[in-house]
Amino acid sequence: MLVAPRTGAWIETRKIANVLYVYKQIQVVPKKGNNLVCACLSYDEKPGIQAIENTAPDLPPSPCIHPCVSRDYEYIRQGTLS
Incomplete structure (x- = not known):
């Protein structure tokens, strides 16, 4: 099993990936046609x-x-x- 080193760049990449995942979920939820209520507040x-x-x-x-x-x-x- 290959494990990525826990360098500063790797940690930043994981943080960026998490933020991009949230943004993608916000785009996907309304397109599914369900009645799910979703609110996202971005303050960065x-x-x-x-x-x-x-x-x-x-x-x-x-x-x-x-x-x-x-x-x-x-x-x-x-x-x-x-």
Whole structure:
């Protein structure tokens, strides 16, 4: 049995293969026509993403007052990803 050496390059290759497998699964699942619900959140290369929760509901747009959805500036921190 041939075993690959556990070098840094080999470990990185395994990590890349795992990520590519997840991406491929996301492409395959909807094509099968099943009702499986699948969610994938990718946050690589985005340092300091914050999980935040609004303290008040968004205000819908109103003609002549504000043309966009209004959101309060206050929030509750639920943690960070790093």
